[in-house]
Amino acid sequence: MPEHPESAPSTDISATGAPIADTGAPAARARRGTRRRLTADDWADAALAALGERGLAGVAVEPLAARLGATKGSFYWHFTGRDALVAAALARWEEMSTERIIAAMEAAEPDPAGRLAALLRAATASAAEDPLEVRLLAAGDHPEVAAVLARVTERRVGYLARLFEQLGFPPAEARHRGFLSYTSYLGHAQLSHALPGAVPLDAAYLAAVTEALLKP
Numbered sequence: 001m002p003e004h005p006e007s008a009p010s011t012d013i014s015a016t017g018a019p020i021a022d023t024g025a026p027a028a029r030a031r032r033g034t035r036r037r038l039t040a041d042d043w044a045d046a047a048l049a050a051l052g053e054r055g056l057a058g059v060a061v062e063p064l065a066a067r068l069g070a071t072k073g074s075f076y077w078h079f080t081g082r083d084a085l086v087a088a089a090l091a092r093w094e095e096m097s098t099e100r101i102i103a104a105m106e107a108a109e110p111d112p113a114g115r116l117a118a119l120l121r122a123a124t125a126s127a128a129e130d131p132l133e134v135r136l137l138a139a140g141d142h143p144e145v146a147a148v149l150a151r152v153t154e155r156r157v158g159y160l161a162r163l164f165e166q167l168g169f170p171p172a173e174a175r176h177r178g179f180l181s182y183t184s185y186l187g188h189a190q191l192s193h194a195l196p197g198a199v200p201l202d203a204a205y206l207a208a209v210t211e212a213l214l215k216p
Helices: 026-033 040-054 061-068 072-078 082-108 112-129 132-138 143-166 171-194 203-214
Strands: none
Touching (some): 040 061, 061 082, 082 132, 082 143, 112 203, 132 143, 143 171, 171 203
8 A cells, every 4th residue: 555645754855956865863753753644534624614614615625735734645545536525524514513412412411401402502602603504504506515414404303303302292393393493593503694793692592592492
């Protein structure tokens, strides 16, 4: 197997253009050895950051390589092309923004009402700071983005509906309340970026929203 591009030893060039032999100095080797190899997740995270800043058009190999201080060779070590990177970034977002959050909520809060309140607080604060979800919604005409958004929406609404069922609401009403909760969150996220400061983010407001969602 070829050597990983990020771990290949470097060769210095003299003023005449001739290579200078590596003397094997321990300090130089140590400096090279401390450079961490980039992983596919590193590239996916960088792609998500670019997507949040400039939308799907911002995901391009050369700017991401510059952002990571890497070469295009490192990129092609992990991915066959840009489409593969976009797919990996979307899968990473799906895992980090939905599955891990649900798992953390389940582990941290035994009470369904407490879980719902904590989820609303955390999701609203995160969406207000990070425009990624709003950018993804704007890119919903891209087939792969649309497919991931559909899966994430169903997973999130389904989880919220389960919380409402655990609180005693019948399944159909629990699903309606799950949709209401989720669309309220999305609307809040979009407005917070379109009109910064126009929507409240304080704990009292979010507590009132949770109370309204829980009313029989």
